[in-house]
Amino acid sequence: MDKNISSKQVLNDMISRHYKEALEAKKSGELVAWATSIVPQELLETMDIKVVYPENHAAVLGARKDAPAFLQNAENNGYSNDLCSYARVNIGYANLKESAAGNIPMPDFIFCCNNICNTVIKWYENLAREMRIPMILIDTPFNHTFDVPEHSVKYIREQFHHAIGQLEQITGKKFDHDRFQEVMNISTQTARWWKKATALAAAQPSPFNGFDLFNYMAVIVCMRGKQEGLDLFKLWAEELQGKIDRGEGPWKDQPEKYRVMWDGIACWPHLADTSKILRKNGINLITSTYPDSWTIVYDSDDLDAMARAYSSNYANRNLAYGAGNIVQIVKDFSLDGIIYHSNRSCKLMDFRQYEVQRQVQEQTGVASVIFDGDQTDPRAFSLAQYETRIQALMEMMEQRKNERPGGQ
Amino acid sequence: MFLGIDIGSSSSKAVIINAQLEILGKAVFNTGAGTQGPEKAVGAALREAGISGDEIKFSVVTGYGRMTYDKADKQITEITCHARGAAHMIPSARTVIDIGGQDAKVIRLDKDGKVENFVMNEKCAAGTGRFLEVMARILDCSIGNLSSLSENASEEIIISNTCTVFAESEVISQLSSGAKRENVAQGAHKSVAKRVAGLGSRIGLAPDVVMTGGVALNKGVVAALEKEIGQKITVVENPQIIGAIGAALYALETASKLS
Ligand code: SF4
Numbered sequence: 001m002d003k004n005i006s007s008k009q010v011l012n013d014m015i016s017r018h019y020k021e022a023l024e025a026k027k028s029g030e031l032v033a034w035a036t037s038i039v040p041q042e043l044l045e046t047m048d049i050k051v052v053y054p055e056n057h058a059a060v061l062g063a064r065k066d067a068p069a070f071l072q073n074a075e076n077n078g079y080s081n082d083l084c085s086y087a088r089v090n091i092g093y094a095n096l097k098e099s100a101a102g103n104i105p106m107p108d109f110i111f112c113c114n115n116i117c118n119t120v121i122k123w124y125e126n127l128a129r130e131m132r133i134p135m136i137l138i139d140t141p142f143n144h145t146f147d148v149p150e151h152s153v154k155y156i157r158e159q160f161h162h163a164i165g166q167l168e169q170i171t172g173k174k175f176d177h178d179r180f181q182e183v184m185n186i187s188t189q190t191a192r193w194w195k196k197a198t199a200l201a202a203a204q205p206s207p208f209n210g211f212d213l214f215n216y217m218a219v220i221v222c223m224r225g226k227q228e229g230l231d232l233f234k235l236w237a238e239e240l241q242g243k244i245d246r247g248e249g250p251w252k253d254q255p256e257k258y259r260v261m262w263d264g265i266a267c268w269p270h271l272a273d274t275s276k277i278l279r280k281n282g283i284n285l286i287t288s289t290y291p292d293s294w295t296i297v298y299d300s301d302d303l304d305a306m307a308r309a310y311s312s313n314y315a316n317r318n319l320a321y322g323a324g325n326i327v328q329i330v331k332d333f334s335l336d337g338i339i340y341h342s343n344r345s346c347k348l349m350d351f352r353q354y355e356v357q358r359q360v361q362e363q364t365g366v367a368s369v370i371f372d373g374d375q376t377d378p379r380a381f382s383l384a385q386y387e388t389r390i391q392a393l394m395e396m397m398e399q400r401k402n403e404r405p406g407g408q
Numbered sequence: 409m410f411l412g413i414d415i416g417s418s419s420s421k422a423v424i425i426n427a428q429l430e431i432l433g434k435a436v437f438n439t440g441a442g443t444q445g446p447e448k449a450v451g452a453a454l455r456e457a458g459i460s461g462d463e464i465k466f467s468v469v470t471g472y473g474r475m476t477y478d479k480a481d482k483q484i485t486e487i488t489c490h491a492r493g494a495a496h497m498i499p500s501a502r503t504v505i506d507i508g509g510q511d512a513k514v515i516r517l518d519k520d521g522k523v524e525n526f527v528m529n530e531k532c533a534a535g536t537g538r539f540l541e542v543m544a545r546i547l548d549c550s551i552g553n554l555s556s557l558s559e560n561a562s563e564e565i566i567i568s569n570t571c572t573v574f575a576e577s578e579v580i581s582q583l584s585s586g587a588k589r590e591n592v593a594q595g596a597h598k599s600v601a602k603r604v605a606g607l608g609s610r611i612g613l614a615p616d617v618v619m620t621g622g623v624a625l626n627k628g629v630v631a632a633l634e635k636e637i638g639q640k641i642t643v644v645e646n647p648q649i650i651g652a653i654g655a656a657l658y659a660l661e662t663a664s665k666l667s
Binding site: 387391 | 472475484485486487488511522523524525526527528610611
C-alpha cells in the first residue's frame with residue numbers, strides 16, 4: 001500500500017470499488033448475494049461470490065439523502081412505516097433498481113443471519129419470494145443465558161454445514177476447505193485489527209474524529225474476509241497511533257472537552273447536523289457498541305468457535321450482557337456521557353434501551369440522554385429536540401467536571 | 409442586575425434579579441418563539457424593576473426559542489434552568505415536573521439541586537400543554553378555565569388515544585354521544601397525567617416532587633398527577649417564571665465568575 005495515501009482515501013476508494021466490482025460481476029454473469037451485516041461471510045468469500053450488504057447500501061442512500069423515494073415506494077406497496085427503514089429502503093430499491101446515490105446489482109440468492117434481529121428474516125424472505133431466488137438462513141437463537149449455550153452452538157454449526165451444501169448446489173462448485181481456512185484466518189485477523197484500531201480511541205485526547213467510526217464501519221461490514229480490509233485497519237491503527245504519539249486530539253481548532261459513546265445506529269440523513277451539534281458543544285464521539293459487534297474472532301480450525309462468535313453479537317445476547325458491555329465501555333474509554341439513539345426503526349435496539357440506561361447510570365453514574373430519531377427515515381427526527389437534549393447532556397457533563405477536584 | 413429570559417413555544421417570560429437574589433422584575437407574555445413576546449417580556453420586566461437595559465450586567469436565555477434570540481450573553485437549556493430555578497425556590501426538591509407548550513419533562517436533582525438525569529416526552533405532543541389547548545378548544549372554554557370546568561365532573565371518562573389529533577376526534581364523538589364537558593375536561597387532565605407519570609417512573613420520582621411551568625397552574629392536572637404518582641406535588645409560586653429565574657441565577661453566577 002502506498003504510504004502517502006491516507007486510510008480515509010483508501011477507505012473511500014475501497015467502498016466505491018466494492019460497489020463497482022459487484023455491478024461489473026453481475027454484468028459478466030457472476031453470482032451475486034445479498035447478505036445481512038453480520039453474516040458468516042467466510043462461506044461466501046470461500047466460494048468467491050460477490051456480496052453486497054443492503055443495510056450498508058441503505059445507509060449510503062440515507063446519508064446521500066436519497067432514501068425518501070425508496071421509503072415511499074415500499075410504503076406505497078403496502079409496507080408499514082413502522083417497519084425498519086433499512087428494510088423499507090431496500091425493498092423500495094429492489095423494486096425501483098435505480099438510485100442517483102449509488103447502485104447495487106440484483107441478487108441471485110439471499111444469505112441471511114438473524115444474529116442482528118428477526119426483522120431480517122421476513123424482509124429477506126419477501127425478497128427471495130418476489131424475486132424467486134433461493135434464500136439461505138443461518139438461524140442464531142437469542143441467548144437468554146449469559147453465554148451461548150452448547151445446544152445453540154451445535155445447531156448453528158450444523159447449519160454452516162447445511163449452508164455449504166446449499167452453496168455448492170447454487171454455484172455448482174465444490175467448497176474448498178483449504179481456502180475456507182485461509183478466509184477464516186483473514187476474517188479473524190481483520191476483526192482483531194478493527195478492534196485494535198477502534199480501541200485506540202481510548203487515548204486522551206482521543207485521536208478519533210467524531211463520526212470516523214461510522215465511516216470505517218463500512219469496511220468491516222463489507223470486506224471483513226478480504227486482505228484489503230485487513231490492510232486498511234492496520235493502516236488506520238498506524239495513523240491513529242501516530243496521532244496519539246503526537247498528542248493530537250480530534251480537532252485542530254478546539255480541544256476535546258467531553259467524551260461520549262453513541263448507542264445505536266447513526267441518523268444517516270442528518271449525519272452532518274448531528275455531528276456539528278456535538279462538535280459545537282466540544283463533545284467527541286469516540287465509541288459505540290459497534291467495535292465489539294464485528295469483533296468476530298475464533299480459531300480458524302474450530303467451527304464451534306465460529307458458531308459461538310456469530311451468536312455472540314451483543315444484539316443477540318441478554319440484558320445482563322448488554323448493560324455490562326456498556327459499563328465496561330464507559331470505564332475503558334473514560335467516558336463522560338452516553339447518547340442513546342432511540343431509533344424508530346430498530347425495535348430490537350430500543351426494546352431494552354431504557355433499562356440498559358438505568359443500569360448503566362446506576363453502576364457508573366455517567367450522564368446520559370436519549371433522543372428520538374431514525375437511521376434512514378429523515379421524517380422521524382427533530383433537529384431542535386436533538387440539540388436541546390445534547391446541550392442538556394453537555395451541561396450535565398460540565399457540572400460533573402466542575403465538581404471533580406481540579407475541574408478535570 | 410441580571411436578566412433571565414425563557415422563550416417557550418407559546419409564551420415568553422423574563423425575570424430580573426439583583427446580587428442579593430431578590431426578584432426585582434418579572435413578566436409573562438402569552439406569545440412565544442418567533443413573535444414580539446420575548447421583547448415585550450423583557451421590556452415589562454425592566455419597567456417593573458425600574459431600570460434600563462444598560463443596567464443589566466449579564467443575561468441568559470433559555471427555552472425552545474433560545475437559539476434564535478441573539479440579544480442575550482449566553483444560552484442554557486430549559487432542563488438546566490428549570491432545575492436551578494426549582495431548587496432555588498424549594499431546596500428540598502429532588503424531582504421537577506415541567507409541562508410546557510410542546511414538551512413535558514421530568515428532571516431528577518441531586519442533593520445540591522444539580523441535574524442528575526432527565527426524561528422528556530418523545531415522538532409527539534401527547535402529555536403536553538398543546539394537548540390541553542386542543543382539548544380546551546373542543547370544549548369551547550379558555551385554557552385557564554379547563555381546570556374549574558373539570559371540578560364539576562361526575563363520571564370518569566377515559567381518553568384512550570395518546571395521539572393529539574386522534575384524541576380530538578375521539579372527544580368529539582364522545583361529546584356528540586352525550587358525554588358531559590366537565591367529564592371530558594377531567595379525562596383530558598387524566599390523559600396528560602398518565603403520560604407524564606409514565607415518563608417520571610422511568611427515572612424514579614424521588615420526593616419532594618415539584619411542578620413548574622404554566623400547566624402547574626391547572627389544579628385539575630396537578631390533582632390527576634398526584635393521584636397517578638401517589639405522591640404529593642408542590643406547586644412553586646409563579647410556576648411559569650421558574651425557568652427564567654433559573655436563567656437569571658445562571659446569569660448572576662456566570663457574571664461573578666467572569667469578574
Ligand atoms: S436496524 Fe434493527 S431492525 Fe433494521 S435490520 Fe438492523 S437490527 Fe434489524
